[in-house]
Amino acid sequence: MRLLTESARGILDDGQLARLWKGVDIVGDIAILKLPDELQAESDRIAERLLGVAPHIRVVLRQVGPVESQFRTRKLEWLAGEDRTDTVHKEFGCQYRVDVDAMYFSPRLGYERKRIADLVSPGECVVNFFAGVGSFSIMIARHARPSRIYSVDLNPVAVRYHAMNNVLNRVREMIDVICGDANLVVSSSLRGLADRVLLPLPDLALESLATAKSALKNGHGVVHCYTFVESHHRSEAGDKALQELGPVLERIEAMREKTQVRVVRSVGPCRYQVCLDVCV
Numbered sequence: 653m654r655l656l657t658e659s660a661r662g663i664l665d666d667g668q669l670a671r672l673w674k675g676v677d678i679v680g681d682i683a684i685l686k687l688p689d690e691l692q693a694e695s696d697r698i699a700e701r702l703l704g705v706a707p708h709i710r711v712v713l714r715q716v717g718p719v720e721s722q723f724r725t726r727k728l729e730w731l732a733g734e735d736r737t738d739t740v741h742k743e744f745g746c747q748y749r750v751d752v753d754a755m756y757f758s759p760r761l762g763y764e765r766k767r768i769a770d771l772v773s774p775g776e777c778v779v780n781f782f783a784g785v786g787s788f789s790i791m792i793a794r795h796a797r798p799s800r801i802y803s804v805d806l807n808p809v810a811v812r813y814h815a816m817n818n819v820l821n822r823v824r825e826m827i828d829v830i831c832g833d834a835n836l837v838v839s840s841s842l843r844g845l846a847d848r849v850l851l852p853l854p855d856l857a858l859e860s861l862a863t864a865k866s867a868l869k870n871g872h873g874v875v876h877c878y879t880f881v882e883s884h885h886r887s888e889a890g891d892k893a894l895q896e897l898g899p900v901l902e903r904i905e906a907m908r909e910k911t912q913v914r915v916v917r918s919v920g921p922c923r924y925q926v927c928l929d930v931c932v
Contacts, residue, residue, distance in 0.1 A: 656685070659702040663694050676702075679752055679759050680739030681710040684728065699731035710734050713752070723807040724756035724784075724853070746794050747820050748785050748813075755810040757785055761852075764916050764927065765791040768876060771929075772796035772848060779846040779867045780804065781834035781860055782853035786814035786827070793823035801827045802842055804834040835863045842867050849875045854925060858900055865904045865932055875930045878916070882923055889915045889924040897928065907931045
């Protein structure tokens with residue numbers, strides 16, 4: 653956010669600068685601007701300034717639509733720099749090759765990916781719904797000692813990149829990558845295998861909880877469930893998530909007293925992404 657503000661200073665007035673809450677995502681050497689509609693006219697100038705302010709950035713794109721479709725893609729428009737959408741993003745000793753035009757990837761979840769990896773005990777089997785390019789799975793494989801990781805995603809391009817990233821990070825022997833609907837794949841072939849399940853896609857996580865439980869050994873283990881919560885204050889978002897999801901957790905017989913809640917990030921005014929570490 654500070655980088656975007658610095659790039660826009662002198663182009664936008666103080667009132668306009670204050671509305672830059674959407675900010676910028678840096679994926680590898682690609683910057684993706686997310687500007688309010690009323691500031692779009694200045695996006696080309698801001699993009700050129702951004703290339704000068706941050707020499708490590710080689711491409712500037714603008715997000716012109718929300719994340720949508722079953723493959724979780726977003727419409728992007730080229731603004732400045734090299735004309736490409738493919739890059740390599742690095743975090744915590746891992747490398748992810750990503751095509752930001754063909755799949756969803758958030759650089760803002762790096763700490764969360766490492767947090768989950770640090771929770772994995774030696775010998776665990778992990779099932780990762782909605783795995784994308786493999787960022788959670790590869791982080792776990794690199795920083796923990798799981799026995800096996802099953803990564804499932806519906807987007808065939810993301811699955812292909814996941815396979816490439818497994819090779820890039822030298823973890824291909826540890827991760828099985830499966831292309832398909834995660835709920836259908838788990839129900840048909842991954843039931844009762846996992847010690848830990850990841851549901852990193854908030855739009856589908858809640859409706860996948862029952863299937864996630866079926867993936868656990870004897871129906872017991874840990875499910876990391878991500879969701880969005882509306883809250884006026886970050887400090888209240890975790891409690892609100894527990895309150896709103898109480899009935900859902902009861903249906904899967906979650907142990908409420910052992911469920912941990914973490915507010916991951918702000919995704920908009922009064923809107924937060926929250927992770928529930930659910931024990932069942």
